[in-house]
Amino acid sequence: xxxxxRALADPxxxxxxxxxxxxxxxxxxxxxxxxxxxxxxxxxxxxxxxCGYVTARRDGRRLLYSVGxxxxxxxxxxxxxxxxxxxxxxxxxxxxxxxxxxxxxx
Numbered sequence: 747x748x749x750x751x752r753a754l755a756d757p758x759x760x761x762x763x764x765x766x767x768x769x770x771x772x773x774x775x776x777x778x779x780x781x782x783x784x785x786x787x788x789x790x791x792x793x794x795x796x797c798g799y800v801t802a803r804r805d806g807r808r809l810l811y812s813v814g815x816x817x818x819x820x821x822x823x824x825x826x827x828x829x830x831x832x833x834x835x836x837x838x839x840x841x842x843x844x845x846x847x848x849x850x851x852x
Contacts, residue, residue, distance in 0.1 A: 753797040754825070758782065759790045766800050767819050770812040 754760050758780055765771060765779045777787045791811055794800045801814035813819060 750797055753793050753799065756790070756793075758786075759794055760822075762787070762790055763794055763799055763813075763818070764822060766794075766811050767813055767822065770810050772808050772810055774808075776811065 754763070762776055762780055765776065771779075773784065773787060773791065776791060777784050780787055780790075791800065791802070791809075795802050795811075798815065799813070799818050800811045802809045802811050804810075
């Protein structure tokens with residue numbers, strides 16, 4: 747289960763997931779939204795797909811990403827609400843918000 751949640755620990759993946767929650771998106775739309783290179787977006791989307799957060803379908807030469815399970819939206823909304831209710835999370839000395847994984851290996 748830790749691996750499942752670790753996929754959401756990366757701010758870029760979370761940003762992409764929330765973008766895809768708004769509807770089916772192409773890789774190009776995800777690149778524009780995330781403002782990073784296409785190869786990096788593809789790696790993040792592959793991770794989200796492998797963990798079951800999103801599904802991909804081919805439309806000609808394009809891949810279209812969507813949320814395949816409505817519980818994903820519930821999970822993201824619940825996480826946002828918990829984070830908002832626990833403001834101390836942003837100042838926890840054990841979690842480094844600058845780290846890609848959100849943790850500090852000091």
